Amino acid sequence: MAKTEFKAESKRLLELMINSIYSQKEIFLRELMSNASDAIDKIYYRALTDDALTFDNDQYYIKVTPDKENRTLKISDTGIGMTKDEMEDNLGVIAKSGSLAFKNETELQVGHDIIGQFGVGFYSSFMVADQVTVISKALDSNEAYKWESEGTDGYTIEPYEKETVGTDIILKIKDNGEEENYDDFLEEQGLKTVIKKYSDFIRYPIKMDVTVQQPKEDEEDEYEEYQEEQTVNNMVPIWKKNKSELTDEDYENFYAEKRYGFDKPLKHIHINVDGSIRYDAILFIPESAPPDYYTADFEKGLELYSSGVLIMNKSADLLPDYFGFVKGMVDSEDLSLNISREMLQHDRQLKTIAKNIKNKIKSNLKTMLNNDRENYEKFYKAFGRQLKFGVYNDFGMNKDDLQDLLMFYSSTEKKLVTLDEYVSRMPEDQTYIYYASGDNYDKIDKLPQTELVADKGYEILYFTEEVDEFAIKMLMNYKEKEFKSVSSSDLDIENEDDNTEEEEKENKEVFAAMKEAIADKVTDVRASKRLKSHPVVLASDGEISIEMEKVLQSMPNNQGINADKVLEINVNHDVFKSLQDAYDNDKDKLKLYTNLLYNQALLIEGLPVEDPVEFTNDMCKVMV
Numbered sequence: 359m360a361k362t363e364f365k366a367e368s369k370r371l372l373e374l375m376i377n378s379i380y381s382q383k384e385i386f387l388r389e390l391m392s393n394a395s396d397a398i399d400k401i402y403y404r405a406l407t408d409d410a411l412t413f414d415n416d417q418y419y420i421k422v423t424p425d426k427e428n429r430t431l432k433i434s435d436t437g438i439g440m441t442k443d444e445m446e447d448n449l450g451v452i453a454k455s456g457s458l459a460f461k462n463e464t465e466l467q468v469g470h471d472i473i474g475q476f477g478v479g480f481y482s483s484f485m486v487a488d489q490v491t492v493i494s495k496a497l498d499s500n501e502a503y504k505w506e507s508e509g510t511d512g513y514t515i516e517p518y519e520k521e522t523v524g525t526d527i528i529l530k531i532k533d534n535g536e537e538e539n540y541d542d543f544l545e546e547q548g549l550k551t552v553i554k555k556y557s558d559f560i561r562y563p564i565k566m567d568v569t570v571q572q573p574k575e576d577e578e579d580e581y582e583e584y585q586e587e588q589t590v591n592n593m594v595p596i597w598k599k600n601k602s603e604l605t606d607e608d609y610e611n612f613y614a615e616k617r618y619g620f621d622k623p624l625k626h627i628h629i630n631v632d633g634s635i636r637y638d639a640i641l642f643i644p645e646s647a648p649p650d651y652y653t654a655d656f657e658k659g660l661e662l663y664s665s666g667v668l669i670m671n672k673s674a675d676l677l678p679d680y681f682g683f684v685k686g687m688v689d690s691e692d693l694s695l696n697i698s699r700e701m702l703q704h705d706r707q708l709k710t711i712a713k714n715i716k717n718k719i720k721s722n723l724k725t726m727l728n729n730d731r732e733n734y735e736k737f738y739k740a741f742g743r744q745l746k747f748g749v750y751n752d753f754g755m756n757k758d759d760l761q762d763l764l765m766f767y768s769s770t771e772k773k774l775v776t777l778d779e780y781v782s783r784m785p786e787d788q789t790y791i792y793y794a795s796g797d798n799y800d801k802i803d804k805l806p807q808t809e810l811v812a813d814k815g816y817e818i819l820y821f822t823e824e825v826d827e828f829a830i831k832m833l834m835n836y837k838e839k840e841f842k843s844v845s846s847s848d849l850d851i852e853n854e855d856d857n858t859e860e861e862e863k864e865n866k867e868v869f870a871a872m873k874e875a876i877a878d879k880v881t882d883v884r885a886s887k888r889l890k891s892h893p894v895v896l897a898s899d900g901e902i903s904i905e906m907e908k909v910l911q912s913m914p915n916n917q918g919i920n921a922d923k924v925l926e927i928n929v930n931h932d933v934f935k936s937l938q939d940a941y942d943n944d945k946d947k948l949k950l951y952t953n954l955l956y957n958q959a960l961l962i963e964g965l966p967v968e969d970p971v972e973f974t975n976d977m978c979k980v981m982v
């Protein structure tokens with residue numbers, strides 16, 4: 359039969375699986391168990407709304423059958439099954455399509471990373487099997503099909519006989535290699551261990567024929583063996599267990615099992631509430647953001663259960679947007695099983711739960727910040743941006759909840775610091791919280807605008823993300839201290855040797871002539887109070903800073919909002935003497951110098967020079 363080729367990305371993933379050196383090959387079983395359990399969930403949902411279907415617990419289970427002689431492992435479920443089209447769609451293409459595109463070739467070759475970071479799902483079977491056969495009959499269908507593949511060269515699908523609805527997956531387990539032993543996946547004990555480790559909390563029974571010994575009748579010391587079907591998993595959901603019985607590893611396994619993420623969570627929060635509203639919840643703070651996190655595709659939400667039965671995969675109403683990174687589940691006896699999405703939105707109980715959850719997350723993050731700084735910084739690297747958006751969004755409504763969770767890089771501490779730490783260190787004569795914006799820490803370090811503030815010994819917070827200044831503008835102040843950009847025209851710093859005002863008065867005409875030369879570009883040309891060694895800098899008057907202008911300009915529907923730019927000249931720099939000289943003797947030269955300085959200031963700001971050809975020609979004019 360002709361083989362159908364896998365799509366290119368799937369083929370690459372398969373190659374990785376087949377040649378994988380990944381040590382935890384056993385996770386293939388977890389993936390297959392989860393798929394089987396999801397398939398049964400789907401029938402369960404259908405039964406909720408379809409009167410023709412009843413969900414009888416006894417009929418729904420997963421069965422694991424090893425066959426040592428033939429080196430096969432069969433995993434059967436009584437779930438919803440797949441039609442021929444679904445087999446094509448689901449097994450012929452990698453589910454999380456696009457995930458490979460996020461990785462570069464070297465990372466792919468290592469192999470570890472990709473398996474650790476992305477759900478490899480069904481394909482992980484190829485880590486342990488030479489051949490994978492899927493026989494499935496979908497609910498409402500009279501036909502069954504067999505999908506088969508030996509790896510990268512493609513797969514076949516053909517009609518097949520299967521009486522009952524559900525799916526059988528048959529793996530032809532690889533022969534042992536020099537260093538690798540696959541026999542565990544054919545042994546009762548090995549399989550049991552792996553199932554317990556990863557899939558203990560699967561809600562449906564995972565059954566296996568287990569060899570049991572019992573004393574022979576009438577004959578002491580003699581035993582006979584027989585096979586007995588046993589349920590291998592515990593089925594009591596982890597959230598119903600006593601916290602003291604559970605280890606970090608249990609929570610981590612649950613996180614992986616549920617596919618909340620492919621990282622290791624930084625923290626879990628287990629909540630049991632038995633008050634006027636009863637609920638249990640397990641929440642996780644992930645370590646890293648999923649690739650689509652900061653895109654419109656990302657959907658936040660927690661799994662919602664009603665008395666242990668999943669009623670919604672992603673209940674968005676349970677999490678505020680700014681905590682959208684939190685993964686996990688909530689189970690409440692007080693929610694009705696058949697509640698609709700629309701009704702849930704207005705459900706008073708759900709609102710109360712959401713509020714409690716929000717406060718729990720906040721207090722847990724706060725504790726992590728205070729007691730486990732290293733992990734908090736990891737978290738902040740992944741999701742700090744989200745918190746800052748949280749401060750900015752909804753007209754700053756949530757800023758009080760979030761301001762103490764923010765961190766910024768400090769010029770003096772050379773690490774991330776909180777606003778509270780900054781304010782508590784402020785010298786008495788310092789009125790403002792100073793910040794400087796730029797692309798990265800190194801660039802900001804070198805910004806001329808920081809000279810005076812840094813010289814004064816004041817700490818400066820470095821803003822490197824687009825949202826930073828917008829969030830801070832929304833915050834307005836922290837502990838009554840206002841924020842001030844080092845680029846703002848009035849820095850409010852006393853400087854005894856300041857001679858700028860006199861110089862500016864004395865050289866009024868020079869400044870006026872310079873202003874005239876670039877009148878369409880800046881609102882003013884002034885003597886700078888903030889520069890020490892640099893000749894020139896751009897500052898801004900008013901609410902819109904130059905960094906904000908950059909962000910606003912890059913937006914699709916930008917409305918041409920500009921900062922009021924001021925060109926500041928260091929009157930104590932030799933360049934100023936040249937300007938004075940040019941004013942006295944050669945007005946064209948003054949124009950040339952002014953334009954050059956303006957363009958230099960643009961470059962320092964990371965803004966594009968408006969006319970690069972004119973700029974280089976001007977440079978040449980000074981040289982010859």
Ligand SMILES: Nc1ncnc2c1ncn2[C@@H]1O[C@H](COP(=O)(O)OP(=O)(O)OP(=O)(O)O)[C@@H](O)[C@H]1O
Pocket residue numbers: 389393394397435437438439440448449452453454476477478479480481525617
């Ligand atoms: N036992 C099964 N019964 C019914 N459908 C299944 C079964 N196993 C897999 N599928 C279908 O194949 C799809 C692909 O499975 P796969 O394990 O590759 O990815 P996933 O479960 O969607 O996502 P991931 O494992 O990456 O979280 C599933 O979404 C499901 O639709």
